[in-house]
Amino acid sequence: MSAESTGSRTFTYWRLRFHDWRGSRPFWAGLFTLAGGGPIIYFPYANMHLGNMTIAMSTTGGxxxxxxxVLLITLGVTMWFHSVVRVFAGIAAILLALISLPVSNIGGFVLGFLLSALGGALALSWAPAKPDRAPAVPTEGEPEGVSPQGGTPDGPERVSGFDAFQPAVVPGQQPAAHNDDTTVDANGGRHRAG
Structure with a gap:
């Protein structure tokens, strides 16, 4: 093995770990909220230099x-590490963004206001992914995959995918022949070969 392949594998490992971490929380909401706090803090304390002239932006709202x-940055970090309180953090971020308009140089010259409001809205709209349910284990005497009431353990039997478009078989009739471009998998489902 070369040193290059080991480094590539390490990078891939950390990239996948970050991808999993990012997917389990309102990452973009926290990032925008955190970034919105920066201009709101920076502009009241910034000094611009035009040649020999210094323009101070500081106001009474410093x-x-x-x-x-600081509260917006704290809310952004909270969205990342405590996603349970994302609704509270989102509402607080939007309210602080609105308050920043009259208090801090039009919300950090509108840049901080827009980033914070967008982050708060994303936090309100984010929802965690539903975990995959494990299949039910059949008890003795029941056929596998069928509940005593009929259908599947998840509820009434539903037809989806390619089988949903197949014509129904009426008792006493021969089922329609399937095209040659379909295959049958191990569970009896039909799929198009492709």
């Missing part, structure tokens, strides 16, 4: 801007 910005 302390308010600092508090709002």
């Amino acid at each position: 302390a308010g801007s600092l508090i709002i910005g």
Whole structure:
């Protein structure tokens, strides 16, 4: 093995771990909220230099801007590490973004306001993925995959996929022949060969 392949494998491992971590929480909501706090904090304390002239942006709302910005950064980190409180954090981020408009230089010159409001909205709309359910184990005397009431253990029998478009078989009639381009898998389902 070469050193290059080991490094590639390590990078792939960490990339997949980050992908799993990011997928289990409102990552983008936290990122936008956290990024929205930066301009709100920065602009009231920034000094612009135009040649020999210094323009100070500081206003009486400097302390308010600092508090709002720090709270937005805290909410962004909270969305990442405590996704259970994402609804509260999203509502608080939107309210702080709105408060930043009159308090801190029009919400960090609208940039901080837009990022924070977008992050709060994404936090409100995010929902965790539903875990895959394990198949039910049949008891003695029951055929596998069928509940005593009929259908499957998940509820009434449903037809989906390619089988949903097959014509129904009426008792006493021969079933229609399937095209040659379909195959039958181990569970009896038909799939198009392709």
